[in-house]
Amino acid sequence: MDCEIPTSLSDNRLGDFSNDRPGGAAFRVDGVDFTYDGALPMFRSLTLSARPGEFVALLGPSGCGKTTLLNLLSGFLPPDSGRITIDGETVTPEMPALGHVFQSPQLFPWLDVLDNVRFGLRMAGRLPDAEQRDKAMAVLSLVGLEAAAGKFPHQLSGGMQQRVALARALVLEPRLLLMDEPFAALDAITRATLNEELLRLCGRLGQTVLFITHDVEEAVFLADRVVLLGIAPAGIHSELAIDLPRPRHLRETRRLERFTTLTDTLLERISAIVAAA
Numbered sequence: 001m002d003c004e005i006p007t008s009l010s011d012n013r014l015g016d017f018s019n020d021r022p023g024g025a026a027f028r029v030d031g032v033d034f035t036y037d038g039a040l041p042m043f044r045s046l047t048l049s050a051r052p053g054e055f056v057a058l059l060g061p062s063g064c065g066k067t068t069l070l071n072l073l074s075g076f077l078p079p080d081s082g083r084i085t086i087d088g089e090t091v092t093p094e095m096p097a098l099g100h101v102f103q104s105p106q107l108f109p110w111l112d113v114l115d116n117v118r119f120g121l122r123m124a125g126r127l128p129d130a131e132q133r134d135k136a137m138a139v140l141s142l143v144g145l146e147a148a149a150g151k152f153p154h155q156l157s158g159g160m161q162q163r164v165a166l167a168r169a170l171v172l173e174p175r176l177l178l179m180d181e182p183f184a185a186l187d188a189i190t191r192a193t194l195n196e197e198l199l200r201l202c203g204r205l206g207q208t209v210l211f212i213t214h215d216v217e218e219a220v221f222l223a224d225r226v227v228l229l230g231i232a233p234a235g236i237h238s239e240l241a242i243d244l245p246r247p248r249h250l251r252e253t254r255r256l257e258r259f260t261t262l263t264d265t266l267l268e269r270i271s272a273i274v275a276a277a
Ligand SMILES: Nc1ncnc2c1ncn2[C@@H]1O[C@H](COP(=O)(O)OP(=O)(O)OP(=O)(O)O)[C@@H](O)[C@H]1O
Pocket: 036, 037, 039, 042, 060, 061, 062, 063, 064, 065, 066, 067, 068, 069
């Protein structure tokens, strides 16, 4: 195999891209009400915010509205009332500050890896072709996929496809990265590798991240803060600050007593939410 997933990324792979360090945006969901047409209310007076560069993980039972909240935050869904802002500005889907990574990579099958990553830059039309290419290559190098630039999505493993999806989001230098169970479909080893690499990238690039997951250990390993959503329309059930030291490495961090305490606390809270439903 000529493009195996590396076990780690070296800092020099950040190359030119780290010079464009985008930094993080603050977001604020302020008193938001939201109901899908013909359905019961989903959110009532929902309030949630994050400071620049913060990594927030969102946990909650299936159907409680995590993806809906992400779609509100990305401006795809308008709130019925209340306000959602990114760095103080009301959010719109066109906001350049936003990047998305979904559960399935959603790559264009007819484009090679480089052109998939370049796609957003082409649409924005702000950079000459050669610069688009250089930037896409820099970010592919960042996620360890330089060697796969000429391959097509069907020639890649699931983990590699998800890296391309991450590269496609990062190339636009988002200041807020919205991730909806991005690694849920991957095997445990690939997932662990990508978790560590995501933390390394975020540490260097400094984006704010809202990361949805069903996996309590993944949430605790990645996040500065875990937000638990209750059953709709309960809104936010509780929050938990993750006071584990950084940098984090999966094997070492998982062995910490505090890691177990935090995951147990969250598991108990989720059980309580489900039991009360
Ligand atoms: N476009 C839509 N129109 C109407 N109802 C919807 C729509 N999208 C989602 N829903 C409903 O809203 C609720 C919340 O859905 P959402 O996808 O936000 O949940 P979730 O917490 O992300 O669940 P999961 O963990 O399974 O991904 C569900 O009951 C779902 O059926």
